[in-house]
Amino acid sequence: xxxxxxxxxxxxxxxxxxxxxxxxxxxxxxxxxxxxxxxxxxxxxxxxxxxxxxxxxxxxxxxxxxxxxxxxxxxxxxxxxxxxxxxxxxxxxxxxxxxxxxxxxxxxxxxxxxxxxxxxxxxxxxxxxxxxxxxxxxxxxxxxxxxxxxxxxxxxxxxxxxxxxxxxxxxxxxxxxxxxxxxxxxxxxxxxxxxxxxxxxxxxxxxxxxxxxxxxxxxxxxxxxxxxxxxxxxxxxxxxxxxxxxxxxxxxxxxxxxxxxxxxxxxxx
Amino acid sequence: xxxxxxxxxxxxxxxxxxxxxxxxxxxxxxxxxxxxxxxxxxxxxxxxxxxxxxxxxxxxxxxxxxxxxxxxxxxxxxxxxxxxxxxxxxxxxxxxxxxxxxxxxxxxxxxxxxxxxxxxxxxxxxxxxxxxxxxxxxxxxxxxxxxxxxxxxxxxxxxxxxxxxxxxxxxxxxxxxxxxxxxxxxxxxxxxxxxxxxxxxxxxxxxxxxxxx
Numbered sequence: 001x002x003x004x005x006x007x008x009x010x011x012x013x014x015x016x017x018x019x020x021x022x023x024x025x026x027x028x029x030x031x032x033x034x035x036x037x038x039x040x041x042x043x044x045x046x047x048x049x050x051x052x053x054x055x056x057x058x059x060x061x062x063x064x065x066x067x068x069x070x071x072x073x074x075x076x077x078x079x080x081x082x083x084x085x086x087x088x089x090x091x092x093x094x095x096x097x098x099x100x101x102x103x104x105x106x107x108x109x110x111x112x113x114x115x116x117x118x119x120x121x122x123x124x125x126x127x128x129x130x131x132x133x134x135x136x137x138x139x140x141x142x143x144x145x146x147x148x149x150x151x152x153x154x155x156x157x158x159x160x161x162x163x164x165x166x167x168x169x170x171x172x173x174x175x176x177x178x179x180x181x182x183x184x185x186x187x188x189x190x191x192x193x194x195x196x197x198x199x200x201x202x203x204x205x206x207x208x209x210x211x212x213x214x215x216x217x218x219x220x221x222x223x224x225x226x227x228x229x230x231x232x233x234x235x236x237x238x239x240x241x242x243x244x245x246x247x248x249x250x251x252x253x254x255x256x257x258x259x260x261x262x263x264x265x266x267x268x269x
Numbered sequence: 270x271x272x273x274x275x276x277x278x279x280x281x282x283x284x285x286x287x288x289x290x291x292x293x294x295x296x297x298x299x300x301x302x303x304x305x306x307x308x309x310x311x312x313x314x315x316x317x318x319x320x321x322x323x324x325x326x327x328x329x330x331x332x333x334x335x336x337x338x339x340x341x342x343x344x345x346x347x348x349x350x351x352x353x354x355x356x357x358x359x360x361x362x363x364x365x366x367x368x369x370x371x372x373x374x375x376x377x378x379x380x381x382x383x384x385x386x387x388x389x390x391x392x393x394x395x396x397x398x399x400x401x402x403x404x405x406x407x408x409x410x411x412x413x414x415x416x417x418x419x420x421x422x423x424x425x426x427x428x429x430x431x432x433x434x435x436x437x438x439x440x441x442x443x444x445x446x447x448x449x450x451x452x453x454x455x456x457x458x459x460x461x462x463x464x465x466x467x468x469x470x471x472x473x474x475x476x477x478x479x480x481x482x
Contacts, residue, residue: 034377151379152387155372159388159423162346162364162432209378210406 005235014124014188015231020132021185022197022227024139026219028178029202030212031147034154036085040077040175041198043088044182045191046095047073049116052187053102053109062112063131066183069095074179078172116190118240128188135181146174151212190242197223200249204256226252299323300362300430300460301345305354308337308344313352315340320479322460324429327452329471330464332481338464339369341481342432345462363428367420369435369464374408381405381418390425396447413439417448424451431455433463437470449473 005011032038048066055065073095077087103113149170153160160167185194201223209215230248234241299321307316315337322328330338343349345356346366358364365388372384381403385392392403399414407415416439423431437445445467452461452474462479465471471478 036375148387151377151383154377155379155384155387156366156368156422158343158346158348158366158368159426161348162366206376206378211380211404212378212383215378 011235013126013129015228017124017129017132017188018227018231019224020129020136021181021188021194022223023220024132024136024181025185025194025197026201026205026223027139027143027216028181029198030205030216030219031143031150031174032178032198033202033206034151037088038199038202039085039088039092040178041182042191042195043091043095044070044073044179045186045194046092046099048095048179048183048186048194049113049191050095050098050102051183052116053099053106053113056112057102057106057109061127063127063184063187066187067180070179070183070186071176074175075172078168078175116186117192118190118242124188128184131184132188135184139177139181142173142177146170146177150174189245193242193245196246196249197227200253201226203253207256207260222252298359300359302357303341303345303354304357306341306344306351306356307353308340308349308351310340310350314349315344315481316352317354318479318481319354322430322462324458324460325456326477327456327461327463327475329475329478330462330481331468331471331478336482338481339434342366342434342462342464345432358430362430363426364430364432365423365426365428366432367423367434367436369438371412372407372415372419376408379407381407381410384418385422385425388422388426390422392421392425394425394451395421396444398443413441413444416440417444420448424448424455429459431459431461433461433465435465436463437465437467445470 007015029038029041032040048070051069052062052066054069055062058065073091077091099113099116102109149160149165152163153165153167153170157167182194182198185197188194189197201219204222205215205219209218226248227245230245231241233239233248234244237244300323302321304319305316306318307313309315318341320328330341332338340349344351345358346364381399382392384407385403392400395403399417402410402414403418407418410418416436420433420436420440423433436448440448449470452463455461456476461474463471463474
């Protein structure tokens with residue numbers, strides 16, 4: 001395919017939708033990594049995939065199904081109020097099993113299922129774009145409000161408690177935010193693509209950011225850049241988007257790691 | 270180590286403790302009142318304890334390892350279980366608590382300035398040997414520098430009651446002297462409770478002592 005077609009009307013919509021998600025997901029990844037709950041990203045994505053298929057089978061919107069299931073999972077996790085990755089691991093395997101069973105047994109789910117697991121971004125429509133803009137707006141409002149509390153609770157847990165703040169309320173608010181973002185991203189760019197955009201840019205930002213603010217910029221910026229590279233590669237090589245995105249993210253993380261190791265070995269003046 | 274028979278003894282400073290009548294006339298309203306407290310986790314670790322802390326007090330909590338000094342502070346902030354008695358905080362009192370354990374950094378890219386902003390602490394007034402470093406990531410600082418920033422984040426937070434748990438750990442002598450001077454400055458409009466094994470430090474800063482064990 002010609003490079004100029006990349007910006008044609010057919011691909012402009014998925015490109016912009018994905019760019020918005022690629023800017024937002026790494027920000028959520030920064031806070032999930034802060035809480036050492038990055039597995040939540042995969043759990044919410046898998047549950048969202050199952051919800052998306054369930055929504056399609058029931059004749060409602062797949063995005064509504066994804067949102068409902070992942071937010072219910074987040075609320076359930078918040079109600080149980082156990083920190084750590086065990087709850088997310090259970091959600092992940094249950095979500096995966098439910099999605100595969102639906103995909104294997106209900107013909108209507110088969111096509112959508114392949115799109116979710118292959119990450120076929122090119123099928124996104126205006127509804128995906130509008131929801132991505134909505135997620136961007138919610139994150140832009142909610143994260144600045146949540147950020148200080150989430151970091152304070154992590155760094156000074158007893159100071160946080162002494163301030164009379166409710167950790168549960170802030171955890172649940174953030175979990176719902178992460179679940180919403182992951183649900184809509186899964187419906188647009190697939191399970192592993194969404195997880196990759198949460199996991200890898202935040203990992204890069206943790207290594208090279210000199211402050212939390214700078215790391216947020218690095219995470220979001222690298223997410224958008226790597227997403228654009230992957231989009232162009234998948235388009236020009238005519239490959240499914242999800243795997244190309246994951247390979248691009250992994251290659252960037254590996255190259256960055258090697259470069260930092262080499263830089264660290266150089267003798268300083 | 271459990272020792273349910275431990276009782277606290279409040280020891281006055283250089284002057285004799287005031288009588289009950291004098292105390293009510295001269296002392297400010299207590300920010301925290303501890304009444305027959307037994308506190309711990311799975312089982313009581315400390316108690317019975319009864320005392321009050323008011324603005325202007327710097328109470329040193331002394332005693333050997335395991336008598337429940339840190340547990341007492343954690344009970345005041347609600348992080349330890351209260352088995353009997355009560356901790357009564359003045360309505361609206363704001364508390365800063367410096368925990369003994371080191372910060373859970375886990376490679377979090379947080380700068381010193383951002384750490385202070387978390388608690389609302391003012392970086393102005395930091396000593397010159399740490400002030401230029403607050404733009405650095407916390408995991409690039411030494412243990413002593415990190416400990417000092419952690420204490421500063423609590424000392425300069427906009428609160429009225431400050432609880433410090435072993436603040437001089439890893440801090441070098443100039444840092445300890447700086448802390449002594451800063452606590453003396455803060456005393457007029459704050460109350461402090463300080464757990465420490467550093468008796469010289471406690472002698473320098475405390476108006477009263479609570480002896481456990």
